[in-house]
Amino acid sequence: FFSDLLKNKIPLPVNECRYIYGCALESQLQEGQCFIRYQILNENGKSCSKPKFECVRGRVIVTKNPCPYAGDMLELWAVDLPELYHLNDVIIFSVRGERPDFNKIAGSDLDGDGYFVYWGQELRLKSQVKPLDYTPDRKQYQSKPISPEDVINYCLSTLSMTSSGEIYNLHAIIVDKNYENYQQRTCQPLAIELARMFSSAVDSGKTGYIIDKKRIKSIREKYGQKYPDFLGKDEKRSYTSESIVGKLYRNALNYIHGNLKQLEAVFSQLNIIESEQEILPHTNLVRK
Structure with a gap:
């Protein structure tokens, strides 16, 4: 566990x-x-x-x-x-x-x-967002018995299928950029569309459903030229994310690489009261 x-x-x-x-x-x-x-x-x-x-x-x-x-x-x-x-x-x-x-x-x-x-006490959902309707895709059937050749052809077809990872990366870009300026970023219509696509891609092995590659391509061409830095792509294909995920990612990198002064600046901006501080081992950093 x-x-x-x-x-x-x-x-x-x-x-x-x-x-x-x-x-x-x-x-x-x-x-x-x-x-x-x-x-x-x-x-x-x-x-x-x-x-x-x-x-x-x-x-x-x-x-x-x-x-x-x-x-x-x-x-x-x-x-x-x-x-x-x-x-x-x-x-x-x-x-x-x-x-x-x-x-x-x-x-x-x-x-x-x-x-x-x-089930701890420190984290709570601020509000409950209505669950999304993930209606399962219809399974693909064929009238004749499935032959070994059919299995081989299907396996070969999956090699060119859009991967769930590609869809998830596009989803991360849309949510991070928040082009539609939604308070709840994952509720943007395009983010919801990609979330449903991601679910379909994960289950495609069971349903035989194939994602619309043209739709993915059009989204990528419009929005997916660069990735938020927290996805760990190379620098030329990344931008500095200003979301909380991006900030946490860079703070984690600073900690890993020993850039403690950068972290000290972060903690000073949080206005942490001294009586509520706990000294981090081997540093003069603090946490609640």
């Missing part, structure tokens, strides 16, 4: 969050509720000598990575159900309601989907 958190670059207390698989069962869970029983880890992210488990109770934030739309972050209510105690380190969703809660998160279908779940 600890390695999963590190892999996803989530520096949060390990007993306040998890990156876990999800499933849905017939149970007493109501719409908007979930069940999480996690194994308590020590400060090194390791299991205790005698395994201990705890049930989460109260508000939890659930999302997937990547999260291309603000509505892909859901706030649910975790409840304690002894009937589900045999299920550990997974999140159990309710099956009640017109639309299952798990499907509201980036159109999940529980085919091995992993979720980031946070």
Whole structure:
């Protein structure tokens, strides 16, 4: 579990969050509720000598990575159900309601989907954005039996398909630039279109759906000439992002490369009260 958190670059207390698989069962869970029983880890992210488990109770934030739309972050209510105690380190969703809660998160279908779940007290959603309608693409069928040649031809066709990574990079540009000046950047119509395309591209192996390459090309030609620096492209193809993601990215680089004076300037601008400061090890930097 600890390695999963590190892999996803989530520096949060390990007993306040998890990156876990999800499933849905017939149970007493109501719409908007979930069940999480996690194994308590020590400060090194390791299991205790005698395994201990705890049930989460109260508000939890659930999302997937990547999260291309603000509505892909859901706030649910975790409840304690002894009937589900045999299920550990997974999140159990309710099956009640017109639309299952798990499907509201980036159109999940529980085919091995992993979720980031946070139940600590420091992070809260300022507001809940209405989930996006990720209507599954129609599967491609053929009337005759599928032959080995059909499989080979399909595999070859995927080599020239638009990748989910390319779509996600375009989405990052649109959201970062905020051309349409939306308060919630991921709610721009073009960002929503790309979020849906991204979902379709991820599931294309199951549906056979092929993204409209001409549409992607037109978006790239108009908006995708340069990338925000936090995507890690070479300097000639990058620009300095002024979004919070760009600022955090550059601060992280300054920390990694030991540019402490740059970070000191950042902290001084935050007007952190001295009594609320904590000295960072080996530096004179502070954090709350």
